[in-house]
Amino acid sequence: MxxxxxxxxxxxxxxxxxxxxxxxxxxxxxxxxxxxxxxxxxxxxxxxxxxxxxxxxxxxxxxxxxxxxxxxxxxxxxxxxxxxxxxxxxxxxxxxxxxxxxxxxxxxxxxxxxxxxxxxxxxxxxxxxxxxxxxxxxxxxxxxxxxxxxxxxxxxxxxxxxxxxxxxxxxxxxxxxxxxxRGFAWFRLEVQGRAAHGSQPELGVDAIAGTVHLLDAVRALGDTLAGRSAHPLLGFSTVRVSTIEGGTDAATIADHCTVTLERRTLPGETPHAVRAELESVLASAAERLGVTWLLEELVSRSxxxxxxxxxxxxxxxxxxxxxxxxxxxxxxxxxxxxxxxxxxxxxxxxxxxxxxxxxxxxxxxxxxxxxxxxxxxxxxxxxxxxxxxxxxxxxx
Structure with missing residues (x-):
């Protein structure tokens, strides 16, 4: 034809x-x-x-x-x-x-x-x-x-x-x-504490408790993202917890906790800016907790x-x-x-x-x-x- x-x-x-x-x-x-x-x-x-x-x-x-x-x-x-x-x-x-x-x-x-x-x-x-x-x-x-x-x-x-x-x-x-x-970025958050016997928590630094406080800051970041201007077809960007794992046994203060975070991104949000914002939020929260942490980017797609x-x-x-x-x-x-x-x-x-x-x-x-x-x-x-x-x- x-x-x-x-x-x-x-x-x-x-x-x-x-x-x-x-x-x-x-x-x-x-x-x-x-x-x-x-x-x-x-x-x-x-x-x-x-x-x-x-x-x-x-x-x-x-x-x-x-x-x-x-x-x-x-x-x-x-x-x-x-x-x-x-x-x-x-x-x-x-x-x-x-x-x-x-x-x-x-x-x-x-x-x-x-x-x-x-x-x-x-x-x-x-x-x-x-x-x-x-x-x-x-x-x-x-x-x-x-x-x-x-x-x-x-x-x-x-x-x-x-x-x-x-x-x-x-x-x-x-x-x-x-x-x-939307795009996305996956991150691994490693939180380090100090192990101690469960009967003497004052001798340790609880990585799980520290992680809970860090995740409160992540949830607050989610609220911030929802308050920004929406994309006409995609709405808002998001952040959420995908997986969490920590501790060794019931009688020990956890010396580590690992979290996977997912950030869904909008056009214009660069991988560098997304990571920098997340690190800033975590650093501000961790400063008060006595835990150390490391954020690793697993993959990022625009x-x-x-x-x-x-x-x-x-x-x-x-x-x-x-x-x-x-x-x-x-x-x-x-x-x-x-x-x-x-x-x-x-x-x-x-x-x-x-x-x-x-x-x-x-x-x-x-x-x-x-x-x-x-x-x-x-x-x-x-x-x-x-x-x-x-x-x-x-x-x-």
């Missing part, structure tokens, strides 16, 4: 067949006890190579490879990156064995069907079916999103010399358009806040053509690999299928939404990867 979009019925059949095949492959994250995603990566790499893409597989862990598939354009157009993760949480705990796709009442059930093999299937079929374009189409099918996001970090390093004009992450969004999401521009315009046109109305714009409280793509200087949005049960026993995806997502992505490729329009901002 002259708009670069194939018959909707053919799209639906193709994408559902591929999705079912993907669900049948256990790709549970290795670091969560699964077998890894190497079998799934090989299947998709072979398929895309047969479809004419330039394909390479990368990653230091043979059990957790990521796939980069590029279809080069004729020249002079914009380059679109479509990203999705191959790994899932473990199959254990799923209804049935979790690997046999079950279709009921317009839903396909099975581990990863919603999060996010539906997005992978839609991206692959859309990219395969799109007509030749001026710009390049890059699929990055990545490992390890469910644990450390090393897959997206790997592919961004591998693509650092590519001029990428926009990206879409196909995490499930119930066919709404995510333009912003928030996403994509400004309107050519990418969102193209997504909206494609979505409206398929769905008959513009997409709902939203912000999400959780984090996705889109945050890493944005950090690399690439405008990025999140758009995925509708469903439910992510990480739960009964995971499912709405089949019609997967077909619609595929059609939207196919139109997006045809639109965005056409000739670069006058006035488009050049990336550095």
């Amino acid at each position: 002259d708009d670069g979009v194939a018959d909707d019925g053919a799209i639906a059949a193709d994408v559902v067949d591929l999705l079912a095949a993907l669900v049948r492959i256990d790709s549970g994250n290795v670091r969560l006890g699964g077998p890894g995603n190497s079998v799934l990566a090989e299947l998709l790499a072979c398929r895309l190579e047969e479809s004419g893409f330039d394909v390479r597989t990368i990653g230091e862990d043979a059990l957790q490879p990521s796939v980069i598939a590029i279809r080069r354009g004729t020249g002079g157009g914009r380059t679109l990156l479509i990203n999705g993760h191959l790994d899932t949480v473990p199959v254990s705990g799923s209804a049935g064995d979790g690997l046999e796709p079950r279709v009921e009442a317009g839903r396909l059930h099975g581990r990863g069907s919603y999060d996010m093999k539906s997005g992978i299937a839609a991206a692959v079929v859309a990219a395969e079916r799109a007509e030749s374009t001026a710009g390049d189409v890059i699929l990055t099918l990545v490992a390890d999103e469910e644990f450390g996001s090393t897959g997206t970090e790997d592919v961004l390093r591998a693509l650092r010399h590519e001029a990428i004009d926009g990206g879409v992450v196909v995490e499930p969004t119930d066919l709404q358009l995510t333009v912003a999401h 928030a996403l806040d994509t400004a309107p521009g050519p990418l969102e315009d193209a997504v909206s046109r494609a979505f409206t053509a398929v769905m008959g109305e513009a997409p709902v714009r939203r912000g999400d409280p959780w984090w996705t690999d889109a945050g890493l793509i944005a950090e690399a200087g690439i405008p990025v949005l999140v758009l995925g299928a509708a469903g439910g049960g992510a990480h739960a026993a009964d995971e499912w995806v709405d089949i019609e939404s997967v077909a619609s997502l595929t059609a939207v992505l196919q139109r997006l490729v045809a639109d965005f990867c056409g000739a670069k329009m006058e006035g488009d901002e050049e990336l550095p």
Whole structure:
């Protein structure tokens, strides 16, 4: 067809067949006890190579490879990156064995069907079916999103010399358009006291009691965050206690206590500023307690806040053509690999299928939404990867 979009019925059949095949492959994250995603990566790499893409597989862990598939354009157009993760949480705990796709009442059930093999299937079929374009189409099918996001970090390093004009992450969004999401930082707080017999607490320094007072200060920081200006789509930033462990036995004054803290951040809150604020709060409280403490940053990821521009315009046109109305714009409280793509200087949005049960026993995806997502992505490729329009901002 002259708009670069194939018959909707053919799209639906193709994408559902591929999705079912993907669900049948256990790709549970290795670091969560699964077998890894190497079998799934090989299947998709072979398929895309047969479809004419330039394909390479990368990653230091043979059990957790990521796939980069590029279809080069004729020249002079914009380059679109479509990203999705191959790994899932473990199959254990799923209804049935979790690997046999079950279709009921317009839903396909099975581990990863919603999060996010539906997005992978839609991206692959859309990219395969799109007509030749001026710009390049890059699929990055990545490992390890469910644990450390090393897959997206790997592919961004591998693509650092590519001029990428926009990206879409196909995490499930119930066919709404995510333009912003929170970031996060995890910290380990180590509090040291001095051990003594429980009958003589005056001879020791109770690390647990000291930690309680420090956490009072952390709770007060939470109140401070809630009193600041809210983001229009994301609300307020937060801080909370994730885990706590301390002491050795019932008869001994605790000489140590360890706490894990989670800070959910808003656009504009830098990792340095977030840590500095938390350290200031803890230092002020600890000064009165006689305990020593150490704060260690475990991981930090920036928030996403994509400004309107050519990418969102193209997504909206494609979505409206398929769905008959513009997409709902939203912000999400959780984090996705889109945050890493944005950090690399690439405008990025999140758009995925509708469903439910992510990480739960009964995971499912709405089949019609997967077909619609595929059609939207196919139109997006045809639109965005056409000739670069006058006035488009050049990336550095």
